[in-house]
Amino acid sequence: MNQRPEQKRPAVNSVWEYANPRRFIATSDRLMPWIWGGAIACLVIGLIWGFFFTPDDYRQGSTVKIIYLHVPSALMAINAWFMMLVTSLIWIIRRHHVSALAARAAAPVGLVMTLIALLTGAIWGQPMWGTWWAWDPRLTSFLILFLFYLGYIALWSAIENDDTAADLTSILCLVGSVFAILSRYAVNFWNQGLHQGASLSLDKEENVADVFYHPLLFSIAGFVLLFLGLVLLRTQTEIRARRMRALLARERLQ
Secondary structure, eight states, X not given: OOOOOOOOOOHHHHHHGGGXXXXXXXXXXXXXXXXXXXXXXXXXXXXXXXXXXXXXXXXXXXXXXXXXXXXXXXXXXXXXXXXXXXXXXXXXXXXXXXXXXXXXXXXXXHHHHHHHHXXXXXXXXXXXXXXXXXXXXXXXXXHHHHHHHHHHHHHHHHOSSHHHHHHHHHHHHHXXXXXXXXXXXXXXXXXXXXXXXXXXXXXXXXXXXXXXXXXXXXXXHHHHHHHHHHXXXXXXXXXXXXXHHHHHHHHHHO
């Protein structure tokens, strides 16, 4: 008797398999040692190289070296919200609980990244602009993004039903995405702001000098991997916490 040849599953279906909590946890457990190892290596190389082995800038002096903290944290603060937007849309469309929990897990990490970017920006801006804060379009939109992070986290905590909380926070995420976009492109929209243009660009003339550029790439890679590792770890925690709440609710009904 002839057997049917095995049909390969579409790639899209294989991606949705990771919406299964057990599959997600098993896969992330295998990936995390590599992610954490890469994060530590990139951060050590980028920060030590940047802070100790690059020259002072001819205009900004040693102050320019804060770029190795400010730029990666600002980049991740914005992209963390975009990651939350994507996972929130997946929740709205596909109702996969792992995606909603991943968005919830990413919010505190994005909040901390935003806070680091605001603080390092103030430290950098004071000697350059003569003030710790200015109502610059990018700074203002970044501050509003920070408040959206706080609101997102508070909304999750205020609603007991996880599905209802996921629905409402997904809507909030959609609204907050406007300010994430403004934080990224405010310099392009309003030319009168104090904030400089992008430190990294496809246009080589807009990039920082190579002596600062290469260690900055390591720092950015380290922050990306750090964010990914923290989100995977926190998503696992959220999945287990959800299971625990479900078990306790079941016991109360019995």
